[in-house]
Amino acid sequence: MLKLDHIRKTFGSYNAVDDLSLEIKQGEIFALLGPSGCGKSTTLRQIAGLDQPDSGDILLKDKPLFSSSKNIFVPAQKRNMGMVFQSYAIWPHLTVFETVAYPLRLRRWANADIDAAVRAIIKQVGLEGMEDRASPTLSGGQQQRVALARALVYKPDVLLLDEPFSNLDVKLREQMRVELKILQRRVGVSVVLVTHDQSEALSLADRLAVMNAGKIEQIGRPIELYDEPATPFVRDFIGQTTKFATHITNVASNGDASIEIGDRKFPLVGTASSFIRRQAGENVVACIRPERIAVASAAQGHGGNELEGIVETMLFLGDRYECLVQIGGQAILAYVPSSEKLSEGQRVPLAFPKEALTLWPN
Numbered sequence: 001m002l003k004l005d006h007i008r009k010t011f012g013s014y015n016a017v018d019d020l021s022l023e024i025k026q027g028e029i030f031a032l033l034g035p036s037g038c039g040k041s042t043t044l045r046q047i048a049g050l051d052q053p054d055s056g057d058i059l060l061k062d063k064p065l066f067s068s069s070k071n072i073f074v075p076a077q078k079r080n081m082g083m084v085f086q087s088y089a090i091w092p093h094l095t096v097f098e099t100v101a102y103p104l105r106l107r108r109w110a111n112a113d114i115d116a117a118v119r120a121i122i123k124q125v126g127l128e129g130m131e132d133r134a135s136p137t138l139s140g141g142q143q144q145r146v147a148l149a150r151a152l153v154y155k156p157d158v159l160l161l162d163e164p165f166s167n168l169d170v171k172l173r174e175q176m177r178v179e180l181k182i183l184q185r186r187v188g189v190s191v192v193l194v195t196h197d198q199s200e201a202l203s204l205a206d207r208l209a210v211m212n213a214g215k216i217e218q219i220g221r222p223i224e225l226y227d228e229p230a231t232p233f234v235r236d237f238i239g240q241t242t243k244f245a246t247h248i249t250n251v252a253s254n255g256d257a258s259i260e261i262g263d264r265k266f267p268l269v270g271t272a273s274s275f276i277r278r279q280a281g282e283n284v285v286a287c288i289r290p291e292r293i294a295v296a297s298a299a300q301g302h303g304g305n306e307l308e309g310i311v312e313t314m315l316f317l318g319d320r321y322e323c324l325v326q327i328g329g330q331a332i333l334a335y336v337p338s339s340e341k342l343s344e345g346q347r348v349p350l351a352f353p354k355e356a357l358t359l360w361p362n
């Protein structure tokens with residue numbers, strides 16, 4: 001429903017958004033995820049119409065909002081998009097009711113319609129009974145709900161969220177995530193969410209784009225980006241990865257490649273094998289997610305991919321330990337269920353299931 005086609009935005013000689021194309025589907029939560037300065041907010045501002053790209057096209061339901069070639073620019077107030085930013089931008093002198101009603105008064109709705117629409121959305125965001133409160137007397141989470149209600153009250157085609165919860169404490173942020181997802185499913189609005197917080201993007205988004213230096217590295221469902229990162233940047237940005245710089249010692253006729261870690265040789269199948277021509281002698285980086293490393297009692301029966309390590313440190317996280325385990329001169333991160341009885345300094349069996357090991361170009 002919303003399409004960005006070869007969008008470019010420069011500040012001086014700096015490419016803040018560099019030939020970016022993506023499509024957002026009706027009713028989905030789409031996240032733009034990336035490190036600080038990668039161009040997320042700039043992209044969102046082009047969608048909102050707060051800023052003009054240098055070139056490219058932006059289409060909403062096949063109608064151009066921006067086109068450099070056709071010289072079209074639809075200003076922000078005509079785009080029917082709701083926006084919530086990190087700073088709530090709640091006006092201190094207005095009540096909750098009047099804050100939410102404001103966009104409707106701008107649009108010159110009839111009073112009875114305003115009353116009905118405002119009360120309905122205030123109820124949906126869970127602020128019933130607070131209509132007459134002055135906004136500064138609300139908590140941070142409540143203020144953010146007011147901002148959401150104000151952005152949704154006129155039934156926008158798209159809701160644009162730029163780091164909407166980053167001012168809230170951790171507990172409240174997690175609660176607001178759940179509430180946003182429930183609300184979005186109920187209202188059915190399409191959402192573009194900008195965040196640098198991977199757990200926010202992974203938990204909320206139906207699909208997401210990982211951005212780096214003004215470009216998109218990969219677009220997909222959260223599980224796809226996590227399990228099948230297309231680039232080293234995505235692999236390292238999302239989740240934890242243990243990496244071994246190594247080389248291929250042997251390639252079997254079935255395509256399995258062997259590598260050496262420490263003084264052992266591991267038979268491997270690299271799921272990222274398309275990245276490299278696998279040949280004996282080639283330098284590669286072997287990667288595995290910490291939760292895929294089988295530790296202690298889980299480490300049996302992995303067809304030769306077992307070895308022994310020494311537990312260096314253990315961090316207790318309630319449901320599991322995050323362990324650093326020494327093998328062959330390298331400390332690797334592994335997760336161990338807290339039901340396993342391990343202690344620091346202990347020798348422990350480990351296994352690297354071969355389907356969980358991926359090979360990347362060095």
Ligand SMILES: Nc1ncnc2c1ncn2[C@@H]1O[C@H](COP(=O)(O)OP(=O)(O)OP(=O)(O)O)[C@@H](O)[C@H]1O
Binds near residue numbers: 011038
């Ligand atoms: N108006 C501007 N003038 C000059 N440079 C700008 C302007 N707006 C953004 N930039 C630059 O463009 C780059 C992208 O900025 P942007 O705000 O889009 O990053 P971001 O991904 O949202 O980062 P953050 O997570 O820190 O909010 C940055 O290097 C920034 O300094």
Ligand SMILES: [Mg+2]
Binds near residue numbers: 040041042
């Ligand atoms: Mg930003």
